[in-house]
Amino acid sequence: MNIRLGNDFFCRDVLVVAPELIGKTLVRSIDGTIHKSIITEVEAYRGVEDLACHASKGRTKRTEVMFQQGGLVYVYLIYGMYWMLNFVTGDSGNPQAVLIRGINDCYGPGRITKRLSINGDFYGEDLVISSRLWVEDRNSSPVIQSDTRIGVEYAGEEWASKPWRFFTNDYLKK
DNA sequence: AGCAAGATCGGT
DNA sequence: CCGATCTTGCTG
Numbered sequence: 001m002n003i004r005l006g007n008d009f010f011c012r013d014v015l016v017v018a019p020e021l022i023g024k025t026l027v028r029s030i031d032g033t034i035h036k037s038i039i040t041e042v043e044a045y046r047g048v049e050d051l052a053c054h055a056s057k058g059r060t061k062r063t064e065v066m067f068q069q070g071g072l073v074y075v076y077l078i079y080g081m082y083w084m085l086n087f088v089t090g091d092s093g094n095p096q097a098v099l100i101r102g103i104n105d106c107y108g109p110g111r112i113t114k115r116l117s118i119n120g121d122f123y124g125e126d127l128v129i130s131s132r133l134w135v136e137d138r139n140s141s142p143v144i145q146s147d148t149r150i151g152v153e154y155a156g157e158e159w160a161s162k163p164w165r166f167f168t169n170d171y172l173k174k
Numbered sequence: 175a176g177c178a179a180g181a182t183c184g185g186t
Numbered sequence: 187c188c189g190a191t192c193t194t195g196c197t198g
Contacts, residue, residue: 080191
């Protein structure tokens with residue numbers, strides 16, 4: 001039985017939500033066709049004090065959605081060509097987000113959005129009620145590993161060394 | 175108004 | 187290793 005994840009799932013601390021997203025089903029509906037994949041790698045970005053998190057720049061037009069309640073989508077363009085897909089977590093006023101880095105048949109945050117046709121138009125999309133993007137539980141319990149986040153050396157040793165990247169190898173093709 | 179850097183990727 | 191490509195936040 002696949003159940004769509006609701007506010008109760010997303011409105012918790014990002015360090016709780018991020019690892020729990022591993023093994024969940026990412027669902028994208030495009031022109032009536034449902035595309036399902038399994039989330040295999042994510043990264044947590046936590047609060048204004050986390051110098052790797054865009055919210056550390058303050059509440060700006062770009063980071064605004066991260067200050068909202070969990071369950072919303074935060075997307076932004078990087079290097080002029082890649083859209084990064086994030087899920088906002090935590091309560092309103094506590095800026096956090098989870099970057100989706102890998103699904104079972106596609107690795108790389110930029111590649112995932114390209115394949116699923118996700119762009120800036122999804123900024124602020126509500127995963128709880130959206131008819132084109134949401135997440136479902138599939139009752140699986142993959143073995144989860146953690147390591148440092150990728151590409152955040154600019155944040156300095158303290159934040160770049162946090163083991164806030166979560167992933168599993170349970171769905172690798174054989 | 176101008177500028178440097180970026181939660182990346184694909185090709186040498 | 188390097189270039190693509192453009193938004194963003196910071197400086198002035």
